[in-house]
Amino acid sequence: MTETTQEPLNNTEMKRKKKKSFPISSKVNLARYTKSEGIYPYFIPLSTAVGPRVVMNNRQTIMLGSNNYLGLAxxxxxxxxxxxxxxxxxxxxxxxxxxxxxxxxxxxxxxxxxxxxxxxxxxxxxxxxxxxxxxxxxxxxxxxxxxxxxxxxxxxxxxxxxxxxxxxxxxxxxxxxxxxxxxxxxxxxxxxxxxxxxxxxxxxxxxxxxxxxxxxxxxxxxxxxxxxxxxxxxxxxxxxxxxxxxxxxxxxxxxxxxxxxxxxxxxxxxxxxxxxxxxxxxxxxxxxxxxxxxxxxxxxxxxxxxxTADDLRTQLRKNTARFRKGVEISGFHTISGITPVVPIIIGDVMKMLRFNRDLLDAGVYVNPVVPPAVPKATVRTSLMATHTEEDLDEAVQILEYVAKKNRILK
Ligand SMILES: Cc1ncc(COP(=O)(O)O)c(C=O)c1O
CATH class of the missing domain: 3.40.640.10 (Type I PLP-dependent aspartate aminotransferase-like (Major domain))
Known part of the structure; x- marks a missing residue:
């Protein structure tokens, strides 16, 4: 039999031991689960200014999820x-x-x-x-x-x-x-x-x-x-x-x-x-x-x-129209409109988070949005006046490729 030589706990330690642990909410549970699956989508650090292309998690990424609509950042x-x-x-x-x-x-x-x-x-x-x-x-x-x-x-x-x-x-x-x-x-x-x-x-x-x-x-x-x-x-x-x-x-x-x-x-x-x-x-x-x-x-x-930013507003509208058309031609489920916020509706939360992770790996950042903020899990994309046609066409191509890989598109 081994003898334990543990020191008795002092008062502060006793109190700390007695403290109830903080209840884990369903959101934290989901965060822990998605972290364990490698699909946790939040708090990803940027190390450049918010432009059409950024460095995110140490890699070049097309930014499709900012609110820098006129590109002034x-x-x-x-x-x-x-x-x-x-x-x-x-x-x-x-x-x-x-x-x-x-x-x-x-x-x-x-x-x-x-x-x-x-x-x-x-x-x-x-x-x-x-x-x-x-x-x-x-x-x-x-x-x-x-x-x-x-x-x-x-x-x-x-x-x-x-x-x-x-x-x-x-x-x-x-x-x-x-x-x-x-x-x-x-x-x-x-x-x-x-x-x-x-x-x-x-x-x-x-x-x-x-x-x-x-x-x-x-x-x-x-x-x-x-x-x-x-x-x-x-x-x-x-x-x-x-x-x-x-x-x-x-x-x-x-x-x-x-x-x-x-x-x-x-x-x-x-x-x-x-x-x-x-x-x-x-x-x-x-x-x-x-x-x-x-x-x-x-x-x-x-x-x-x-x-005096008519040129930027015109460019943003052109970019919005080009990107919306690209997304529609690819066959994504979206909501038509005139604003530079373009939702791509996925439906299932886990499917959307996997899509989101694969998009990041392929070099495109979008905003992952889950209910109740939206009725069905969605990736929110948004345009900037400073996106070039090349940025947008490449982004649509990547979205389409990754969506096919994830069986979101046929
Ligand atoms: C409609 C709307 N109102 C208010 C806010 C809050 O703005 P802020 O980021 O300045 O707190 C936001 C930000 O996301 C928003 O989308």
Missing amino acids: NHPEMIKAAIKAIQTYGTGCTGSRFLNGTLDLHVKLEKELAAFMGKEGAICFSTGMQANLGVISGITSKNDLIISDEKNHGSIIDACRLSYANTVVYNHDNMESLERCLRATPKSKSKWIISDGVFSMEGSLAQIDVIVELAEKYDARVIIDDAHGVGHMGHHGEGSVGHFNLMDKVDLVVGTFSKSFASIGGFVVGDRELIEHLSHHARSLIFSAAIPPSAAAIALKALEIFY
């Missing part, structure tokens, strides 16, 4: 603007916009943004997610009703949860369903219809014209989250609301600097009174630090570029 003028702002203002604001974190650069950005979007005022947040959280919870009260599209972005869903208002959800892009919700609401109740402008995962364009018509009929107000529309849609990049010429009929437009602006931050534009209200009630604005000087300067430079 490594534009020399944007880089110059960021460097100049750091030299002038330093690296960070170290405080909330409400107190010590407002720079003259933020004030200028808000003024330019409001003018660009054709609204009286604007206020900037630290991210687009924080913009939705602050705007929706800050503008609604417990007597209000929020009527929200089923496929709205997660930040809108969370914002509705955060708000004291009641929320009802209408079927995605279904205007009869929206009207049923409006009809069922007492006239006296304050109503807010909220929708993405361009739906982020499937690329469909909201029927903003019908939404606005219904809002007028039922005396509701409208918020459009145009994270994926501003920069490349509309007359000079003012987005999907501008595409419909309806800026004066939409009460608030929320946006982000993290996509076409190639920076970081969020914003809302609207009437002076609404913006003044939000500046004092949006908690995610008040209780979070301001975007850094470099991010504000990049967003300002992006706005300047947007005004």
Whole structure:
């Protein structure tokens, strides 16, 4: 018999031993499983700027899954603007916009943004997610009703949860369903219809014209989250609301600097009174630090570029049409549309993840998307104005080859 000479545990060690282990969620379980299968698709490091071709996991890869629609993320003028702002203002604001974190650069950005979007005022947040959280919870009260599209972005869903208002959800892009919700609401109740402008995962364009018509009929107000529309849609990049010429009929437009602006931050534009209200009630604005000087300067430079970026917008549309045609000719199941977000619907999650892994191995990056973000597992592809015909044709060829190998295409 062997004798053990283990030291008795001290109090801290006893406590640590007693601590319950953290429950493993189904998401973590899935992550562990996909890691063990070698098909885990998240947190893959890039070691270059987000351009049409990147280095990802140490290999050359065609980038088909960014939100850098106009390709400005490594534009020399944007880089110059960021460097100049750091030299002038330093690296960070170290405080909330409400107190010590407002720079003259933020004030200028808000003024330019409001003018660009054709609204009286604007206020900037630290991210687009924080913009939705602050705007929706800050503008609604417990007597209000929020009527929200089923496929709205997660930040809108969370914002509705955060708000004291009641929320009802209408079927995605279904205007009869929206009207049923409006009809069922007492006239006296304050109503807010909220929708993405361009739906982020499937690329469909909201029927903003019908939404606005219904809002007028039922005396509701409208918020459009145009994270994926501003920069490349509309007359000079003012987005999907501008595409419909309806800026004066939409009460608030929320946006982000993290996509076409190639920076970081969020914003809302609207009437002076609404913006003044939000500046004092949006908690995610008040209780979070301001975007850094470099991010504000990049967003300002992006706005300047947007005004004269017709060539980039035209090129993006051409690239979108070419890629959409390629994907359709190959026989992929997609959803037709005009935006640079092109979904390829696969169906089964594991099949999609295997397809995704093989695409990466073959040198193409796409966004793997699983339910409930989409009804069926999908690879989301997105275009940039700076993709060349060669990039796109090669990407379609690889997609087709890998899909055949995975029995997604015959
Ligand atoms: C529709 C929509 N709204 C808001 C956001 C959040 O933007 P941000 O990345 O600036 O937090 C996103 C980002 O994916 C989005 O797609």
